[in-house]
Amino acid sequence: DQQVKQNSPSLSVQEGRISILNCDYTNSMFDYFLWYKKYPAEGPTFLISISSIKDKNEDGRFTVFLNKSAKHLSLHIVPSQPGDSAVYFCAATRHDYKLSFGAGTTVTVRA
């Protein structure tokens, strides 16, 4: 049973606009959340994370928002660039090494 769900398999956005990727989780014990980015023929690379004691974490163009009551997090990319076209995985953990991953969302940034 998947504990982390990314219900949108794909997202298409125009260059310069905002990309919003969503992730829901079911396990209330999760206390740390991560986003990984994956290009074709490469492994996932860490992008940004957030602890459950925060509701927002920002790193340049990337911002992650956490809504614990709704068990929902989102990743905002502003502005979207062609190099952002990739698969994005949401992951959650109980502050240890075991990551539970979502199925991924494929983002395509159109020129």
Add this chain to the structure above:
Amino acid sequence: DADVTQTPRNRITKTGKRIMLECSQTKGHDRMYWYRQDPGLGLRLIYYSFDVKDINKGEISDGYSVSRQAQAKFSLSLESAIPNQTALYFCATSEKTVGTDTQYFGPGTRLTVL
């Protein structure tokens, strides 16, 4: 040079064959992991190792075995491959920190079992 390498990158094999996937890292990390990725399911943990003498099963270890030959090497074996083991396999490493480790992934091995 890549910090985490996997060999082979692609492999096609037949049902019943034994196959080994290899992972090497130059990051000096103690912790190593094997995941598989299937369409619509994300990455799932097969095995993990916190040091050379410490091997642990993940959530989907049936049909797989591992060997930690050295700090830098962690191999995954399929003793008798079956078609539902067709997947993309990733090795990852991490360094123990306070809180959650950041995991660094290799480029993946695409395995097809006919």
